[in-house]
Amino acid sequence: MYGKKVKLRFLFLSLILIVLILTIYLVLKSLEKNVVYFISPTEIKEIGEINYKKKYRIGGMVKENSIVMSTEEVNFIITDYRNEIIVKYSGVIPNLFSEKKGVVAEGFLKDRNILEASKILAKHDENYMPPEVKEALKEK
Amino acid sequence: MLNLIGNYSLVFALIISIIILLLSFKNFKSNNTLTLNFFSIISVQLFLICLSFITLVFAFVNSDFSNLAVYFNSHTTKPLFYKISGTWGNHEGSLLLWLLVLSLFNLIFFLKSKQLSNSFRSLAIFFQQIIILGFLLFIIFTSNPFQLILPIPVEGLGLNPILQDPALAIHPPILYLGYVGSSIIFSSSLAALVCKGVNKDWAINIKMWTLISWIFLTLGIMLGSLWAYYELGWGGFWFWDPVENVSLMPWFCLTALLHCTSVLERRSKLQSWTIILAICTFTLSMSGTFLVRSGILNSVHTFANDPERGIFVLIFLTILILMSLIIYFKYNNFDEVTKSFYLSKESAIVVNNWFMMYFLAVVLIGTIYPIFLEVITSEKISVGPPYFNQLIIPFLIPFLFIMSLGPKLDWIKNKKNELKIIKIILLFLSILVSYLIVKNFSYNVLYLTILISASLYLLFISIIDLKNEKLKFSQKISHLAFSILIISIILNGMFSEEASVNLKSGEEKKISKYLIKFEKISKKNIDNYTSLKAEIQIIENKNRLKFYPELRIYKAPETITSEADIKTNLFNDNLVVVNYLKDTDYLNIRYQKKPFMLLIWFSAIMLAIGGALGLRKN
Numbered sequence: 001m002y003g004k005k006v007k008l009r010f011l012f013l014s015l016i017l018i019v020l021i022l023t024i025y026l027v028l029k030s031l032e033k034n035v036v037y038f039i040s041p042t043e044i045k046e047i048g049e050i051n052y053k054k055k056y057r058i059g060g061m062v063k064e065n066s067i068v069m070s071t072e073e074v075n076f077i078i079t080d081y082r083n084e085i086i087v088k089y090s091g092v093i094p095n096l097f098s099e100k101k102g103v104v105a106e107g108f109l110k111d112r113n114i115l116e117a118s119k120i121l122a123k124h125d126e127n128y129m130p131p132e133v134k135e136a137l138k139e140k
Numbered sequence: 141m142l143n144l145i146g147n148y149s150l151v152f153a154l155i156i157s158i159i160i161l162l163l164s165f166k167n168f169k170s171n172n173t174l175t176l177n178f179f180s181i182i183s184v185q186l187f188l189i190c191l192s193f194i195t196l197v198f199a200f201v202n203s204d205f206s207n208l209a210v211y212f213n214s215h216t217t218k219p220l221f222y223k224i225s226g227t228w229g230n231h232e233g234s235l236l237l238w239l240l241v242l243s244l245f246n247l248i249f250f251l252k253s254k255q256l257s258n259s260f261r262s263l264a265i266f267f268q269q270i271i272i273l274g275f276l277l278f279i280i281f282t283s284n285p286f287q288l289i290l291p292i293p294v295e296g297l298g299l300n301p302i303l304q305d306p307a308l309a310i311h312p313p314i315l316y317l318g319y320v321g322s323s324i325i326f327s328s329s330l331a332a333l334v335c336k337g338v339n340k341d342w343a344i345n346i347k348m349w350t351l352i353s354w355i356f357l358t359l360g361i362m363l364g365s366l367w368a369y370y371e372l373g374w375g376g377f378w379f380w381d382p383v384e385n386v387s388l389m390p391w392f393c394l395t396a397l398l399h400c401t402s403v404l405e406r407r408s409k410l411q412s413w414t415i416i417l418a419i420c421t422f423t424l425s426m427s428g429t430f431l432v433r434s435g436i437l438n439s440v441h442t443f444a445n446d447p448e449r450g451i452f453v454l455i456f457l458t459i460l461i462l463m464s465l466i467i468y469f470k471y472n473n474f475d476e477v478t479k480s481f482y483l484s485k486e487s488a489i490v491v492n493n494w495f496m497m498y499f500l501a502v503v504l505i506g507t508i509y510p511i512f513l514e515v516i517t518s519e520k521i522s523v524g525p526p527y528f529n530q531l532i533i534p535f536l537i538p539f540l541f542i543m544s545l546g547p548k549l550d551w552i553k554n555k556k557n558e559l560k561i562i563k564i565i566l567l568f569l570s571i572l573v574s575y576l577i578v579k580n581f582s583y584n585v586l587y588l589t590i591l592i593s594a595s596l597y598l599l600f601i602s603i604i605d606l607k608n609e610k611l612k613f614s615q616k617i618s619h620l621a622f623s624i625l626i627i628s629i630i631l632n633g634m635f636s637e638e639a640s641v642n643l644k645s646g647e648e649k650k651i652s653k654y655l656i657k658f659e660k661i662s663k664k665n666i667d668n669y670t671s672l673k674a675e676i677q678i679i680e681n682k683n684r685l686k687f688y689p690e691l692r693i694y695k696a697p698e699t700i701t702s703e704a705d706i707k708t709n710l711f712n713d714n715l716v717v718v719n720y721l722k723d724t725d726y727l728n729i730r731y732q733k734k735p736f737m738l739l740i741w742f743s744a745i746m747l748a749i750g751g752a753l754g755l756r757k758n
Contacts, residue, residue, distance in 0.1 A: 031509060
């Protein structure tokens with residue numbers, strides 16, 4: 001039979017292996033759950049199935065004359081000049097948020113036309129456009 | 141004229157760099173003593189780079205718009221302080237700063253390593269010089285800060301106002317000191333590996349550099365998050381944004397390395413692991429700079445930048461990694477005897493390292509997974525904070541317990557296995573206190589109780605340990621600071637509250653238990669911006685608090701920033717931020733309650749002070 005030392009070492013190695021596998025499993029599981037997909041208004045109309053329990057990020061331009069402001073809520077329309085989606089939002093609105101500017105809203109989809117946003121992403125630079133938006137606009 | 145001086149001193153520095161490379165390699169081969177000549181040639185290089193940096197600062201101070209970098213990033217109406225800090229607020233200038241620190245550290249390393257062997261020193265300087273050479277080439281050919289523009293513009297485009305802030309003015313230099321410090325660790329490790337000098341003396345030397353980088357990195361990260369807290373007004377100090385993660389990863393690595401070097405110093409163990417950590421730290425620092433500057437990372441902090449430059453850094457980085465891997469596998473033949481596992485200080489440190497590597501892996505995967513997915517499937521995703529919180533916070537529990545008990549173990553093998561009664565009392569005390577804290581929470585009471593008891597236990601043990609004379613003073617301070625930091629972060633996360641609303645001047649609105657009154661707004665022209673100061677009253681029960689948050693409307697470039705009004709005391713921060721809503725009379729008002737913010741900043745500084753105390757002993 002194997003000596004005590006070899007056995008110990010074997011035990012130790014298998015322990016490490018188990019821990020490693022467990023960690024990888026945990027990491028992947030958590031990634032899968034917490035990933036936020038970036039899509040454009042057009043893609044929402046096109047994708048087959050929408051997961052209403054998952055967060056989406058929608059990027060595009062704020063449509064002209066679409067911002068409706070009230071005390072607790074702001075509603076507006078994100079457009080990629082082909083399709084649009086209505087966004088309902090209450091919370092912090094970044095300074096650079098305005099009509100005809102790029103915007104990224106994150107939240108849950110109610111249906112293919114309405115997003116209940118929990119976050120509007122701020123960018124630090126007025127000339128800066130999120131790469132996603134640039135691409136969505138380029139595709140049009 | 142000044143531009144030319146700056147440019148040519150860089151070119152001369154490049155020539156000298158090649159000379160140093162040849163000289164140091166020759167010295168390594170012949171094992172000569174490093175002469176005074178060597179010292180003077182390194183100093184000359186530092187002087188040239190310094191000169192070039194100073195000319196750039198002058199160009200910024202004098203608003204010399206014939207310089208392209210100045211034109212893009214400065215403006216005559218900008219206050220002097222931000223003209224100076226504008227020097228490194230842009231890509232070109234920040235790289236020049238990297239280079240300056242790089243060559244400064246090179247000289248300091250030369251002066252501080254006299255007790256080590258000549259061949260080791262020559263080789264370390266050789267590797268360091270490769271890095272310097274790479275940066276020189278990068279700066280001169282892809283991001284030259286002395287490019288001219290004709291005809292000379294009358295006015296510059298201005299520095300992004302959000303960067304015009306004292307914390308952010310010193311944030312890059314401090315962070316870079318941390319990053320660049322790791323370059324010395326890298327070169328020194330490779331040299332030690334080749335010269336078979338991974339021993340006690342080397343460990344003492346490398347520990348000093350690890351501490352220096354660690355102190356600056358800690359402070360740099362803290363300054364960055366302090367800035368994000370009060371300037372961005374997003375109601376937090378850490379968002380698990382890729383740009384933030386990129387600075388945190390080398391920190392995990394450095395922390396692991398710091399503990400590792402003690403084992404190496406005392407027990408001459410873990411040699412190859414130390415080398416791996418050293419290589420990883422530097423690689424992470426470099427790729428951090430690369431990822432941030434190249435715009436590959438999809439971050440909210442990204443500023444417009446140029447992906448072309450990324451290619452160069454990528455090639456350079458690949459060469460360095462390949463070089464270090466080849467050297468590592470060629471020279472890595474330590475006869476480390478793996479003895480049976482004992483309960484000892486070094487085992488505790490190994491466990492600490494495992495945890496650090498786990499945290500590092502989680503952050504690394506969360507940060508680069510989106511990049512890979514986009515390349516492979518062209519699906520665009522981002523990984524949200526819940527991912528990091530779920531994978532890191534539960535693992536903090538065993539980590540904190542081990543951290544409370546590990547430092548007191550003996551080296552080699554723990555002799556006494558007595559369980560002191562006080563430790564058990566403290567354990568029960570922390571469980572009791574944490575239960576009292578969380579009992580009003582409706583969810584996750586058990587989990588939160590365990591988490592808070594773990595951090596409270598560490599806090600209690602660290603306080604008791606202050607009297608323990610077996611431990612180093614610097615370590616006691618840092619561990620105490622870390623325990624305060626963790627507990628403040630956890631409690632801050634649990635007890636933060638906020639309310640936000642859109643109001644016109646004169647209106648009021650009740651949101652949950654807060655009555656928010658927007659009383660008036662006043663306009664004033666200051667320096668290079670127009671200030672809109674709002675007067676807002678928050679009424680909670682009978683408590684009235686008045687806030688004066690501000691909006692700054694800048695003309696060059698046209699930007700609006702929000703300045704939060706923060707009322708700080710030891711236990712709680714109350715802050716109000718207003719945001720501008722274009723084309724409406726509304727202001728977006730956000731009120732937040734953030735407990736223990738001051739303790740977070742305080743403990744982060746204390747953590748760094750602990751590190752600085754460790755330097756004194758060396």
